[in-house]
Amino acid sequence: MTRGTAPIFPVSTSDLTIEYPPHGVSPAHVAVHGLTLQIERGEVLGLLGESGSGKSTLASVLSGAAYAPGLGSARPIITGGEATVLGFRMRRIGRRKLARLTFGVGLLEQNAAATLPATMTVAEIVAEPVLERDRRYNRRALDTLVATMVDAVRLPLAVLPRYPYELSNGQRQRVALARALVFGPSLLIADEPTAGVDVTVRDAVIDLILELQRERSFSALVISSDLTVLRRVANRVGVLYQGVLVGLGTIDEVFDDPWHPYVAGLAAALTGLESESESESDDETDDYEDDMFDDDDHDESGNHAEHS
Numbered sequence: 001m002t003r004g005t006a007p008i009f010p011v012s013t014s015d016l017t018i019e020y021p022p023h024g025v026s027p028a029h030v031a032v033h034g035l036t037l038q039i040e041r042g043e044v045l046g047l048l049g050e051s052g053s054g055k056s057t058l059a060s061v062l063s064g065a066a067y068a069p070g071l072g073s074a075r076p077i078i079t080g081g082e083a084t085v086l087g088f089r090m091r092r093i094g095r096r097k098l099a100r101l102t103f104g105v106g107l108l109e110q111n112a113a114a115t116l117p118a119t120m121t122v123a124e125i126v127a128e129p130v131l132e133r134d135r136r137y138n139r140r141a142l143d144t145l146v147a148t149m150v151d152a153v154r155l156p157l158a159v160l161p162r163y164p165y166e167l168s169n170g171q172r173q174r175v176a177l178a179r180a181l182v183f184g185p186s187l188l189i190a191d192e193p194t195a196g197v198d199v200t201v202r203d204a205v206i207d208l209i210l211e212l213q214r215e216r217s218f219s220a221l222v223i224s225s226d227l228t229v230l231r232r233v234a235n236r237v238g239v240l241y242q243g244v245l246v247g248l249g250t251i252d253e254v255f256d257d258p259w260h261p262y263v264a265g266l267a268a269a270l271t272g273l274e275s276e277s278e279s280e281s282d283d284e285t286d287d288y289e290d291d292m293f294d295d296d297d298h299d300e301s302g303n304h305a306e307h308s
Helices: 055-063 095-104 122-133 139-152 169-180 199-216 227-233 251-256 261-295
Strands: 011-020 029-039 044-048 077-085 105-108 187-191 219-223 236-241 244-249
Touching (some): 011 055, 029 055, 029 077, 029 244, 044 055, 044 227, 055 187, 095 105, 105 169, 122 169, 169 199, 199 219, 219 227, 227 251, 227 261, 236 251, 244 251, 244 261
Parallel strands (some): 044 219, 105 187, 187 219
Antiparallel strands (some): 011 077
């Protein structure tokens, strides 16, 4: 970076307002209002908020998905401020710049595991973003790239010829993640990456994203309504409430001294969950100690007492 040149953040927004224009009988709707934040290089920023808070709208705009053809009047538009992603200004971005942007941004969409094309194999699904750009891409090189990505998300290569219905939810989510990372993006935007995934494998999915982020050094915006997910993966968190950023910082900074009632409510819930977790841990310890004492119980004669 040249001395005196402002740093280029993977994501930078300044007083950003995103609106859905009137559509049919639906009036205009402001989804995000006055948002200012930055994501540092190599940082994972978690974004938390209730349904309808503007999280997915923000993901759609920052990833470039909002500019895809076919959305028509349902497309969210930037009506105030600015968003810059990987150096590209998103307000009225042109087609060529959008193509360059989406090459550097991987998008793991909400419910990605449930929306994989049912008629395509795993190999075809992971290869699809490449072939959409270049139908003449070298087949041998593409096969190698696809196999490398499937291996990177900790799936056996035996899944390559299989179809989504032959896989578990957790495996399908890994396939979607492989597709999102196939270009080796500088930025990953993951919208509710554990939604629809079995509870038993949610931690594994989040841990995989974290492992890949460390291995490949990309920045990430991870959107979730589950604070425990963000605690595992995020360096900082932002809290959206009705389209407004009402908290930003480390989890401790945001929830130890909340200034907004919504954040205060989340902090109380978080404290309750942590207390419950500690209580369960204590109960498990007590049960373990009781078992130890039970095993060592003796009768007065010095013989082991019989247990029913």
